[in-house]
Amino acid sequence: GDSVTQMEGPVTLSEEAFLTINCTYTATGYPSLFWYVQYPGEGLQLLLKATKADDKGSNKGFEATYRKETTSFHLEKGSVQVSDSAVYFCALSASGGSYIPTFGRGTSLIVHP
Amino acid sequence: EAEVAQSPRYKITEKSQAVAFWCDPISGHATLYWYRQILGQGPELLVQFQDESVVDDSQLPKDRFSAERLKGVDSTLKIQPAELGDSAMYLCASSSLTGSNTEAFFGQGTRLTVV
Numbered sequence: 001g002d003s004v005t006q007m008e009g010p011v012t013l014s015e016e017a018f019l020t021i022n023c024t025y026t027a028t029g030y031p032s033l034f035w036y037v038q039y040p041g042e043g044l045q046l047l048l049k050a051t052k053a054d055d056k057g058s059n060k061g062f063e064a065t066y067r068k069e070t071t072s073f074h075l076e077k078g079s080v081q082v083s084d085s086a087v088y089f090c091a092l093s094a095s096g097g098s099y100i101p102t103f104g105r106g107t108s109l110i111v112h113p
Numbered sequence: 114e115a116e117v118a119q120s121p122r123y124k125i126t127e128k129s130q131a132v133a134f135w136c137d138p139i140s141g142h143a144t145l146y147w148y149r150q151i152l153g154q155g156p157e158l159l160v161q162f163q164d165e166s167v168v169d170d171s172q173l174p175k176d177r178f179s180a181e182r183l184k185g186v187d188s189t190l191k192i193q194p195a196e197l198g199d200s201a202m203y204l205c206a207s208s209s210l211t212g213s214n215t216e217a218f219f220g221q222g223t224r225l226t227v228v
Binding site: 004032034036041042043044045046049089091093100101102103104105106 | 117119146153154155156157158161169204206215216217218219220221222224
């Protein structure tokens with residue numbers, strides 16, 4: 001079945017450091033890929049998405065590129081802020097199924113001043 | 114800005130009691146999802162509705178869980194009887210379209226603690 005694998009956290013960085021959170025996927029068909037963010041005690045918010053190979057999603061300084069050849073969708077940000085501290089979820093929605101969003105386990109990011 | 118509304122935000126219940134959660138999706142969204150999120154893990158789908166019809170409930174523990182969306186708008190998820198292992202965040206989400214690039218909008222969730 002469809003699945004998403006994320007790097008384990010927590011990822012701990014100092015403010016202004018470079019961030020990478022790895023995400024790989026397994027899916028039938030040609031999935032769309034998403035990154036969601038969850039702040040403490042809150043629901044999930046869409047951060048960015050990409051719907052086809054080589055697309056780059058971007059928002060609030062975060063970027064991720066849909067790499068079909070490596071089945072990856074790694075999240076990056078050039079300079080993190082304390083306010084970026086949250087849990088980040090990689091997700092897919094596969095055309096071979098019923099388009100139900102499938103999530104990874106999440107990666108906690110902690111940014112220190 | 115339109116939001117998915119969920120209530121209650123927090124619920125503490127005793128083992129073997131019944132508990133219910135309510136969700137009101139964004140107006141006009143035909144697709145509604147209930148997810149369960151255990152602490153430290155990603156959300157796992159319990160049930161998906163398209164209007165008032167269940168599309169997928171293969172992961173719903175039907176011996177104790179039930180879900181309905183009678184008029185194709187708001188939805189209720191019920192657990193009876195609750196067990197200790199049901200302690201989790203229950204998330205409702207909705208989307209306006211079907212399709213692989215459809216964004217799901219999430220509510221703030223209901224945090225359930227079973228004691």
